[in-house]
Amino acid sequence: MHTFVTGICVATTYTEVEGERRHDAVTVRSLASVSLEPPLISLALRRDSEFLTDLLAARVWAVSILDVAGDDLARSFSAPDRETRARALLTCATSPGPRTGALVLDAPGWLECTLHDWRDFGDHTVLIGRVTQTGGGRRRPPLVSLNGALHALADA
Numbered sequence: 001m002h003t004f005v006t007g008i009c010v011a012t013t014y015t016e017v018e019g020e021r022r023h024d025a026v027t028v029r030s031l032a033s034v035s036l037e038p039p040l041i042s043l044a045l046r047r048d049s050e051f052l053t054d055l056l057a058a059r060v061w062a063v064s065i066l067d068v069a070g071d072d073l074a075r076s077f078s079a080p081d082r083e084t085r086a087r088a089l090l091t092c093a094t095s096p097g098p099r100t101g102a103l104v105l106d107a108p109g110w111l112e113c114t115l116h117d118w119r120d121f122g123d124h125t126v127l128i129g130r131v132t133q134t135g136g137g138r139r140r141p142p143l144v145s146l147n148g149a150l151h152a153l154a155d156a
Contacts, residue, residue, distance in 0.1 A: 007031060008074045008143040008150065011043060012094075012103040013061040015054040023094075023103050025085055026051045027077040029145050031063060039131035040116060044124045050082055052125055059115040060100035061129065064107035067140040068152040073105065074143060075150075099132040109136035 012025040030044040041063070045052045055061050066074055076088035093106035100112045113129030120126075141152045 002147045005144050005146045005153075008066045008070065008145055010064045010066065010070075010073060010077050010105055010107075011045075011051070011055075011061050012064070012089075012105070013051065013055040013058050014102060015057055021101070023086070023089055024051050024054055024082055025077045025089055025103065025105075027074045028063065031065075034128060041111060041113060041129050041131060043127045043129070044121075045127065047120060047123055047125050055127070056115070056118070058102075060102055061113050061115075062097045062100060062102035062104050063111045063113065064105035065109040065111075065136070066105075066143040067108045068143050069140060070105075070107065070143050071150045097133060104135070107136060108138050108140070108142070110134065 006029045009028045009031050010025050011028045012023060014021045014023045028043055032042045034040040034042050073092055077085055079085050094103040097104045097112040104110045111131050112133040113131055116130045117128040118125055141154055144151050144153050
Protein backbone atom coordinates (compact mmCIF):
# COMPACT_ATOMS: atom_id res chain seq x y z
CA MET A 1 0.00 0.00 0.00
CA HIS A 2 3.03 2.31 0.24
CA THR A 3 2.94 2.60 -3.56
CA PHE A 4 -0.64 3.95 -3.50
CA VAL A 5 -0.82 7.76 -3.25
CA THR A 6 -3.14 8.96 -0.49
CA GLY A 7 -4.07 12.40 0.77
CA ILE A 8 -3.09 13.42 4.28
CA CYS A 9 -5.67 14.73 6.76
CA VAL A 10 -5.96 15.45 10.44
CA ALA A 11 -9.06 14.14 12.21
CA THR A 12 -10.13 15.81 15.47
CA THR A 13 -12.63 14.89 18.15
CA TYR A 14 -13.02 15.46 21.87
CA THR A 15 -14.11 13.97 25.15
CA GLU A 16 -15.54 15.56 28.27
CA VAL A 17 -13.23 15.26 31.29
CA GLU A 18 -14.43 16.70 34.60
CA GLY A 19 -16.70 19.16 32.82
CA GLU A 20 -14.04 20.31 30.35
CA ARG A 21 -13.69 19.43 26.71
CA ARG A 22 -10.36 17.72 25.89
CA HIS A 23 -9.56 17.76 22.17
CA ASP A 24 -7.41 15.20 20.37
CA ALA A 25 -6.18 14.90 16.81
CA VAL A 26 -4.59 12.19 14.66
CA THR A 27 -3.09 12.03 11.19
CA VAL A 28 -5.25 10.07 8.77
CA ARG A 29 -4.34 8.56 5.42
CA SER A 30 -7.59 6.64 4.91
CA LEU A 31 -10.19 9.31 4.08
CA ALA A 32 -12.56 8.25 1.30
CA SER A 33 -15.82 9.49 -0.15
CA VAL A 34 -18.56 6.87 0.26
CA SER A 35 -21.71 8.60 -0.98
CA LEU A 36 -22.78 11.96 -2.36
CA GLU A 37 -26.45 11.57 -1.42
CA PRO A 38 -26.45 11.51 1.51
CA PRO A 39 -22.92 12.90 1.87
CA LEU A 40 -20.91 10.15 3.62
CA ILE A 41 -17.17 9.66 4.11
CA SER A 42 -15.11 6.88 5.69
CA LEU A 43 -12.03 6.74 7.92
CA ALA A 44 -10.12 3.73 9.21
CA LEU A 45 -8.61 4.01 12.69
CA ARG A 46 -6.66 1.53 14.79
CA ARG A 47 -9.03 -0.33 17.11
CA ASP A 48 -6.71 0.18 20.09
CA SER A 49 -6.49 3.99 19.79
CA GLU A 50 -7.66 6.36 22.50
CA PHE A 51 -8.74 8.68 19.72
CA LEU A 52 -11.21 6.08 18.43
CA THR A 53 -12.62 5.60 21.94
CA ASP A 54 -13.19 9.36 22.23
CA LEU A 55 -14.72 9.58 18.76
CA LEU A 56 -17.17 6.75 19.41
CA ALA A 57 -18.24 8.45 22.66
CA ALA A 58 -18.59 11.94 21.12
CA ARG A 59 -20.08 10.61 17.86
CA VAL A 60 -18.67 13.66 16.03
CA TRP A 61 -15.39 14.62 14.40
CA ALA A 62 -13.81 16.98 11.90
CA VAL A 63 -11.32 16.23 9.14
CA SER A 64 -8.91 18.91 7.92
CA ILE A 65 -7.30 18.19 4.56
CA LEU A 66 -3.64 19.24 4.61
CA ASP A 67 -1.62 21.03 1.98
CA VAL A 68 2.19 21.09 1.65
CA ALA A 69 2.49 23.51 4.58
CA GLY A 70 0.97 20.83 6.82
CA ASP A 71 3.83 18.33 6.79
CA ASP A 72 4.90 19.27 10.34
CA LEU A 73 1.29 18.88 11.53
CA ALA A 74 1.03 15.47 9.88
CA ARG A 75 4.15 14.32 11.72
CA SER A 76 3.05 15.81 15.06
CA PHE A 77 -0.39 14.22 14.97
CA SER A 78 1.12 10.84 14.05
CA ALA A 79 2.56 10.63 17.58
CA PRO A 80 1.34 7.56 19.47
CA ASP A 81 0.74 9.43 22.74
CA ARG A 82 -2.12 11.82 23.43
CA GLU A 83 0.08 14.33 25.31
CA THR A 84 2.32 14.98 22.29
CA ARG A 85 -0.71 15.45 20.08
CA ALA A 86 -2.33 17.79 22.63
CA ARG A 87 0.80 19.96 22.66
CA ALA A 88 0.74 20.05 18.86
CA LEU A 89 -2.89 21.21 18.92
CA LEU A 90 -1.85 24.19 21.04
CA THR A 91 0.66 25.30 18.40
CA CYS A 92 -1.63 25.43 15.35
CA ALA A 93 -4.54 27.63 14.30
CA THR A 94 -7.85 25.91 15.06
CA SER A 95 -11.47 26.83 15.56
CA PRO A 96 -14.45 24.81 16.80
CA GLY A 97 -16.53 23.50 13.92
CA PRO A 98 -19.92 25.25 13.77
CA ARG A 99 -21.90 21.97 13.73
CA THR A 100 -19.91 19.59 15.94
CA GLY A 101 -17.49 21.61 18.07
CA ALA A 102 -14.64 19.37 16.90
CA LEU A 103 -11.60 21.49 16.04
CA VAL A 104 -11.04 22.52 12.44
CA LEU A 105 -7.46 23.32 11.47
CA ASP A 106 -6.50 26.22 9.23
CA ALA A 107 -6.43 24.02 6.13
CA PRO A 108 -7.46 24.24 2.47
CA GLY A 109 -10.45 21.99 3.10
CA TRP A 110 -12.36 20.58 6.04
CA LEU A 111 -15.42 18.47 6.82
CA GLU A 112 -17.48 18.07 9.97
CA CYS A 113 -19.11 14.69 10.50
CA THR A 114 -21.54 12.87 12.74
CA LEU A 115 -21.20 9.14 13.24
CA HIS A 116 -23.43 7.24 10.82
CA ASP A 117 -22.06 3.69 11.27
CA TRP A 118 -18.91 1.71 12.08
CA ARG A 119 -17.53 -1.80 11.70
CA ASP A 120 -14.44 -3.58 12.96
CA PHE A 121 -12.17 -5.20 10.37
CA GLY A 122 -8.88 -6.77 11.46
CA ASP A 123 -6.97 -4.33 13.65
CA HIS A 124 -8.94 -1.28 12.43
CA THR A 125 -12.42 0.19 12.78
CA VAL A 126 -13.95 1.71 9.66
CA LEU A 127 -16.12 4.71 10.51
CA ILE A 128 -18.79 6.10 8.24
CA GLY A 129 -19.55 9.75 8.87
CA ARG A 130 -22.40 11.90 7.63
CA VAL A 131 -20.92 15.20 6.45
CA THR A 132 -22.78 18.07 8.13
CA GLN A 133 -20.58 21.03 7.15
CA THR A 134 -17.69 21.75 4.80
CA GLY A 135 -15.36 24.66 4.24
CA GLY A 136 -11.96 25.88 3.23
CA GLY A 137 -10.27 27.30 0.21
CA ARG A 138 -7.48 25.99 -1.95
CA ARG A 139 -4.14 27.68 -1.39
CA ARG A 140 -1.22 25.34 -2.10
CA PRO A 141 -0.68 21.87 -3.56
CA PRO A 142 -2.06 19.02 -1.43
CA LEU A 143 0.09 16.92 0.88
CA VAL A 144 0.20 13.25 -0.08
CA SER A 145 1.84 10.07 1.15
CA LEU A 146 3.79 7.81 -1.21
CA ASN A 147 6.31 5.10 -0.33
CA GLY A 148 6.08 6.01 3.36
CA ALA A 149 7.09 9.67 2.84
CA LEU A 150 5.19 12.95 2.58
CA HIS A 151 5.22 14.82 -0.75
CA ALA A 152 3.61 17.80 -2.47
CA LEU A 153 1.36 16.95 -5.38
CA ALA A 154 2.85 19.58 -7.71
CA ASP A 155 0.56 18.95 -10.69
CA ALA A 156 -2.65 19.53 -8.70
